[in-house]
Amino acid sequence: MNNPGRIHPRWTSLLTWLSTHGMDTSPDGVLVEPRMIPGVGYGLFALKSIKPATSLFTIPASALINVVTLSPHYPRATRHLTAFQLISLHLFLHRPAGIQESLDPLFGPYISVLPREFDFHPLTWLCTKNENDGPLLLTSLPPSTMDSLSKLFDRFHTDWRAVQTYLRDNLSVLPRSADREATTASSEQEKLLDYLWAWLNVNTRCIYHRLKESPSDPSNVTLCPILDFGNHTTRSIRMVPDVADSHLWTSPRHKPKGAFTLLSPSMNTTRPDEELYLTYGAHANRTLFVEYGFVNEISNELLSLGEVSGEIDLQTSVEALFEARGELGTWMKETLKDEGYWGDWTAHFAPSPAHPSYRLITALRLFHLFPISMARVPPMPDDVLKPWKDTLLGQRERVSDENEKEWKTTLLRICEDEATRATRAMAKFSEHSFELHAQAIWFPQMRRSVEMLWEEEFCVASAMAESVRKNEDF
Numbered sequence: 367m368n369n370p371g372r373i374h375p376r377w378t379s380l381l382t383w384l385s386t387h388g389m390d391t392s393p394d395g396v397l398v399e400p401r402m403i404p405g406v407g408y409g410l411f412a413l414k415s416i417k418p419a420t421s422l423f424t425i426p427a428s429a430l431i432n433v434v435t436l437s438p439h440y441p442r443a444t445r446h447l448t449a450f451q452l453i454s455l456h457l458f459l460h461r462p463a464g465i466q467e468s469l470d471p472l473f474g475p476y477i478s479v480l481p482r483e484f485d486f487h488p489l490t491w492l493c494t495k496n497e498n499d500g501p502l503l504l505t506s507l508p509p510s511t512m513d514s515l516s517k518l519f520d521r522f523h524t525d526w527r528a529v530q531t532y533l534r535d536n537l538s539v540l541p542r543s544a545d546r547e548a549t550t551a552s553s554e555q556e557k558l559l560d561y562l563w564a565w566l567n568v569n570t571r572c573i574y575h576r577l578k579e580s581p582s583d584p585s586n587v588t589l590c591p592i593l594d595f596g597n598h599t600t601r602s603i604r605m606v607p608d609v610a611d612s613h614l615w616t617s618p619r620h621k622p623k624g625a626f627t628l629l630s631p632s633m634n635t636t637r638p639d640e641e642l643y644l645t646y647g648a649h650a651n652r653t654l655f656v657e658y659g660f661v662n663e664i665s666n667e668l669l670s671l672g673e674v675s676g677e678i679d680l681q682t683s684v685e686a687l688f689e690a691r692g693e694l695g696t697w698m699k700e701t702l703k704d705e706g707y708w709g710d711w712t713a714h715f716a717p718s719p720a721h722p723s724y725r726l727i728t729a730l731r732l733f734h735l736f737p738i739s740m741a742r743v744p745p746m747p748d749d750v751l752k753p754w755k756d757t758l759l760g761q762r763e764r765v766s767d768e769n770e771k772e773w774k775t776t777l778l779r780i781c782e783d784e785a786t787r788a789t790r791a792m793a794k795f796s797e798h799s800f801e802l803h804a805q806a807i808w809f810p811q812m813r814r815s816v817e818m819l820w821e822e823e824f825c826v827a828s829a830m831a832e833s834v835r836k837n838e839d840f
């Protein structure tokens with residue numbers, strides 16, 4: 367990303383606050399600073415030349431926002447709230463008003479550097495309906511993206527209900543500052559939007575941090591100052607947390623327990639003023655868009671070069687196939703659920719050749735286990751299911767040659783339909799006049815993101831169809 371701009375206006379107060387927690391904020395202790403990048407927000411930039419695998423900064427445990435630092439201030443929270451809900455509750459209670467500082471006595475200077483609004487985020491579009499330009503883009507999303515967004519919406523509401531219940535039962539015993547701020551929002555919708563702000567900050571900025579003995583404990587997440595200015599890259603040159611931190615449970619170290627160190631890229635020297643990135647995970651664009659509000663640029667060329675991985679979700683089309691088969695379709699759905707293969711049916715551009723996921727192959731093999739004209743469950747279902755179940759157990763490679771041919775033909779048809787739908791949607795989208803609504807600063811970027819989502823649908827569906835036509839082995 368080019369054109370790094372101004373430093374975050376509250377950077378100095380953040381460092382001053384971090385030093386009160388015992389952090390080394392000298393020029394040798396902090397090798398990066400957050401600078402504005404148009405269309406992206408802030409990013410982390412190197413202040414000098416940095417050797418590979420060098421500590422960029424170490425955040426003391428007491429300056430992290432997580433279950434360990436929050437639980438003492440929230441009675442009974444660990445019994446009633448997940449870590450995610452607790453952290454978002456704390457931000458909700460201490461959302462800064464307008465451009466003012468957060469009044470939180472614990473983490474105020476950190477909360478004050480968080481993004482002040484998420485108007486660009488598709489979850490905000492869904493929660494605010496007609497209040498901004500987003501809903502116009504919502505109606506243009508690929509169905510699989512809309513599906514993922516609805517799931518995110520459900521997660522958000524589940525957390526909001528848990529937080530409301532906790533507040534209702536515990537408000538009288540919460541710290542005074544929380545009590546005062548929690549009641550300032552006047553309407554239910556305002557409160558919901560305050561919580562949405564908090565929730566999106568947690569969802570877009572929390573990272574894994576080993577706090578509990580079990581590595582998979584859901585409480586192992588934290589908000590971490592400075593690190594959370596790191597933007598996402600798909601490339602391998604990226605910052606990484608010091609893994610030694612996650613072994614604290616097994617190997618006591620000299621560093622204070624629970625502190626968080628971020629290291630510079632392990633194989634490269636970073637130049638002064640270069641942006642340093644994180645990798646949020648090997649996510650499909652659909653996921654990046656829904657969870658974080660941005661996407662990776664996609665084109666056939668970038669996909670072919672392996673710079674990005676292309677993925678499409680074929681759940682909607684495949685689900686419709688099962689639905690159309692009446693009683694038998696319902697039974698096949700239950701069978702797939704019992705075996706853990708219902709849903710999450712994707713196709714991938716890479717590694718070449720473009721291919722369906724094993725889950726998708728498994729579902730389509732079952733779909734074609736019975737003649738397409740059949741709508742009733744057979745009298746001896748277990749016997750008929752045996753060849754299919756044998757493929758799951760690795761006892762046979764395929765149900766039959768005929769079955770292979772049939773599911774591939776169905777996959778070809780689905781992918782051709784997807785590619786046609788994407789072409790039509792892209793044409794309609796490019797003709798759509800958004801001028802009247804395009805005043806928001808984030809609009810061009812998010813419009814481009816929607817285009818990229820359709821582009822990915824088209825490229826992956828076309829490549830997948832081509833693989834079937836060429837009779838590639840999957």
Ligand SMILES: C[S@@+](CC[C@H](N)C(=O)[O-])C[C@H]1O[C@@H](n2cnc3c(N)ncnc32)[C@H](O)[C@@H]1O
Nearest residue numbers: 406407408570571594595596597598658659660
């Ligand atoms: C952990 S924050 C990174 C810092 C953030 N840019 C800021 O201004 O504070 C994650 C958010 O940054 C933005 N972001 C991260 N990586 C990006 C990228 N490669 N392209 C565009 N936006 C990105 C998205 O808005 C995402 O939700």
